[in-house]
Amino acid sequence: MLIAQNAKDDFGSLLVIGVFSMLIFQVVINIGMTIGLAPVTGIPLPWMSYGRSALITNFLALRIVESVASHRHRLKFRD
Numbered sequence: 001m002l003i004a005q006n007a008k009d010d011f012g013s014l015l016v017i018g019v020f021s022m023l024i025f026q027v028v029i030n031i032g033m034t035i036g037l038a039p040v041t042g043i044p045l046p047w048m049s050y051g052r053s054a055l056i057t058n059f060l061a062l063r064i065v066e067s068v069a070s071h072r073h074r075l076k077f078r079d
Helices: 010-035 052-070
Strands: none
Touching: 010 052
């Protein structure tokens, strides 16, 4: 969320928030399925499940977040 707050533009901020929301949604649904509160679906747990396409998608989403973080304005410290 700090990356979204320090992003250079609104689009980068919205990208980071979207990736964060995607990961949190997957985790919450998967934990809900495990403890019996949600119906069992095919949503994999990020970076833990066997699905290779989900793994690649999650790593690409993290790369987008890293790209937004690397293109933000640098804070300059004054003496």
